[in-house]
Amino acid sequence: MVQTYSILGRQVGSHYLAMGVLTALFGGTYAAVGGGSKASAAVKTPPINASSSDEESFIKNFLDQANKDEKAKH
Secondary structure (H helix, E strand, O other): OOOEEEEOOEEEEHHHHHHHHHHHHHHHHHHHHHOOOHHHHHHOOOOOOOOOHHHHHHHHHHHHHHHHHHHHHO
16 A cells, blocks of 8 residues: 555645655756757847947947957957
């Protein structure tokens, strides 16, 4: 026979409790270690707070040129 426990007015077998604990343990570990997508983090850039469109285009061109120079060095 199986040991039973009274939980919320129902009889629950000890093997069900053990399976629930193990599922929560391994499921929680998988969710914590799984992490997020790394591709979406590389695409995000901070917003450009420029006062005019000329300033914004200058900043974008400067950043593009700096990225090209950085890739050429490596």
